[in-house]
Amino acid sequence: MDKSEKKKYAIKVKNLYKIYMIGTNKVRALNGVDFAIEKGTFCCIVGTSGSGKSTLLNMMAGLEPPTKGEIIIAGEHMERKNEAQLVNFRQAHVGFIFQSYNLLPNMTALENIALPLTFQGMDKAKRLKKAKKALKLVGLQKFGNHRPGQMSGGQQQRVGIARALVVNPEIIFADEPTGNLDSNTTLDVLKLIKKIVAENKQTVVMVTHDNNLASYGDMIIRIKDGKITEIEQNRQVNDNLDNVELGGTLDISSEAAGGTAMSAEQSVHQPEAAVQPDAPEQTAEAASVQTVKVPAYDGYHPQTSGNDQGSA
């Protein structure tokens, strides 16, 4: 990617494949995918269940390695990085919003939001200050001391959004972020994400199975059976989108110290065996359960975290 391209695009994906072996079956989760997302775009990836949306998102975020192909973010090739480099990269450039919020139940809203900053090695006073700003941004000033179990789904997801925004990432990845919310709350949350990132010229990649929600995207990538069927540019339509009331503008400048890789890697058993796209079909033996690495911990996953990992 030359300099002007690097300036223009947040993400480039080239000839991307992800193939899983299940028994003797090859599952082509991604079967040759190409696209580029310009900076400042609210991009929606839409498709039915099993079409490959999460696989694509996880690969862009460097959470899963591709079988083949290239992913270029901020001019850097994700597929060439090792896990420690990926953790550093994510801490510096990326925020995540999950369908199931992934908040730590024993931490307050404020502590949850501050957690990614802990992993950047930022001191407590600074963390709290930034977390409070992010909390205000999502309109939850009064809920800072609430634990997730003491908040509604929509409020919890706002905390999840604040946590993704607190590190001031260039790119935010969201996998069905409104999947657990009712339709009114869904629209509120969607507009909130859209407005905040537009103000900060951030790029969002949101996965959804819902065509109606996808229509809020500036760019809509339709995916089916691991292939892109259509890419729609939709920016003008969305400029008319009405705004929601927010608690302020984001001023969470990234003066954070450089990220330090966490070493909370775990080996888990998963029914996956990545193979080359053009390789012959494998035997059942070769496709048996393998040990694969999950990404190093970066503050987003309750299941891999102890509550002693740090608090605001």
Ligand SMILES: Nc1ncnc2c1ncn2[C@@H]1O[C@H](COP(=O)(O)OP(=O)(O)OP(=O)(O)O)[C@@H](O)[C@H]1O
């Ligand atoms: N770890 C894995 N091992 C084997 N196959 C997998 C794995 N992860 C995903 N797949 C398969 O890859 C395909 C794409 O899955 P993916 O999770 O990306 O779909 P999705 O579009 O996100 O679906 P949903 O809307 O249900 O979340 C599916 O056929 C799925 O069964």
Ligand SMILES: [Mg+2]
């Ligand atoms: Mg999915």
